[in-house]
Amino acid sequence: MVTTPLLPSDYLDLVSPLRAGADLRGRIEAVHPETGDAATIVIRPGQGWRGHTAGQYVRIGVDVDGVRLWRAYSITSPTDCQDGRVTITVKAIPDGKVSNHLVRRVEPGTLIQLDQATGDFVLPQARPAKVLYLTAGSGITPVMGMLRDTEFDDVVMVHCAPKAQDVIFRSELHSLVADGKLRLTEVHTDTDGMLDITRLDELVPDWAERETWACGPAGLLDAAEKHWCEHGVQDRLHTERFRPSIVAAGDGGEVTFSATGKTVEADGATPLLDVGEEAGVLMPSGCRMGICFGCVTPLKAGAVRDLRTGEITEAEPGVLIQTCVSAAAGPCDIER
Numbered sequence: 001m002v003t004t005p006l007l008p009s010d011y012l013d014l015v016s017p018l019r020a021g022a023d024l025r026g027r028i029e030a031v032h033p034e035t036g037d038a039a040t041i042v043i044r045p046g047q048g049w050r051g052h053t054a055g056q057y058v059r060i061g062v063d064v065d066g067v068r069l070w071r072a073y074s075i076t077s078p079t080d081c082q083d084g085r086v087t088i089t090v091k092a093i094p095d096g097k098v099s100n101h102l103v104r105r106v107e108p109g110t111l112i113q114l115d116q117a118t119g120d121f122v123l124p125q126a127r128p129a130k131v132l133y134l135t136a137g138s139g140i141t142p143v144m145g146m147l148r149d150t151e152f153d154d155v156v157m158v159h160c161a162p163k164a165q166d167v168i169f170r171s172e173l174h175s176l177v178a179d180g181k182l183r184l185t186e187v188h189t190d191t192d193g194m195l196d197i198t199r200l201d202e203l204v205p206d207w208a209e210r211e212t213w214a215c216g217p218a219g220l221l222d223a224a225e226k227h228w229c230e231h232g233v234q235d236r237l238h239t240e241r242f243r244p245s246i247v248a249a250g251d252g253g254e255v256t257f258s259a260t261g262k263t264v265e266a267d268g269a270t271p272l273l274d275v276g277e278e279a280g281v282l283m284p285s286g287c288r289m290g291i292c293f294g295c296v297t298p299l300k301a302g303a304v305r306d307l308r309t310g311e312i313t314e315a316e317p318g319v320l321i322q323t324c325v326s327a328a329a330g331p332c333d334i335e336r
Helices: 008-015 097-104 137-149 170-178 197-203 218-230 272-278
Strands: 025-035 038-045 057-064 067-074 086-091 111-114 131-136 155-161 183-188 211-215 237-240 250-257 262-268 296-306 312-314 320-322 326-334
Touching: 025 086, 038 097, 038 111, 057 086, 057 097, 067 086, 067 097, 067 137, 086 097, 086 137, 131 137, 131 218, 137 155, 137 211, 170 183, 197 218, 211 218, 218 237, 250 272, 250 296, 262 272, 262 326, 272 326, 320 326
Parallel strands: 131 155, 131 211, 155 183, 211 237, 250 326
Antiparallel strands: 025 038, 025 111, 038 086, 057 067, 057 111, 250 262, 296 312, 296 320, 296 326
């Protein structure tokens, strides 16, 4: 009665938001620039945090201009940090509301929402004799968590970035090279051009014998998967995608967000999640690549296309769609 209309837990949240038993949160303790458009965010998670495995990612909820938005980022800290902190490393992307906020605006002391770490882009318990990391851009982030966590006797990395100054963690990578813990090849795409996957025969002659973890843009991963399959060693390739591969795009159509009364035109290749956010509709989201099901929404009318498979889903009672991997396949009505 004393706390009505609030609950006692609401007051505890003000005093001890990271306590055991509370909704899982984290406090941003520091922001360290990595490159001109990337930064490492140091987070102290609440007492409910269960830890992570190197290579996994975490969903975080951040309030941006009064709206809570969820995004998933790879954890770049090792698993045995004695201070209990974890780090994510974020690259600001054009028009990225959350990434730009975290890299350029967020202040230490900010509270964020957290989910538990998840993902299967991880190292095996039995250590392989030889390892290859094939990365590009921010695809280096989950691999950096692996490098910091587990040492191997024979590790090679091929990393692509536009220029030397765009290589995230460059100083640390070169320190590993100097210590004999890593062999590194940097491909600077502004001068060297995009990596031709067949160059691996030259850069890493024994690539087919190595257990490989690859993360980066879809084009690189598509080429790697094809190359490994052609050589019959696809079981040695492990990939992590930040965005689903678009295998089919339709003509799009008029999208209605019935709960908010907004209607916009959308093409057949843009995920409905992006369409809604651009229109100012509050859209639930998570991994943004069709894994976590944090964006599931009822489809009230019309049809949508799964961007990964090209499969069409038509509206009927109880039908739910993943807005992060679905695009308009003609006029449709989303219950948001």
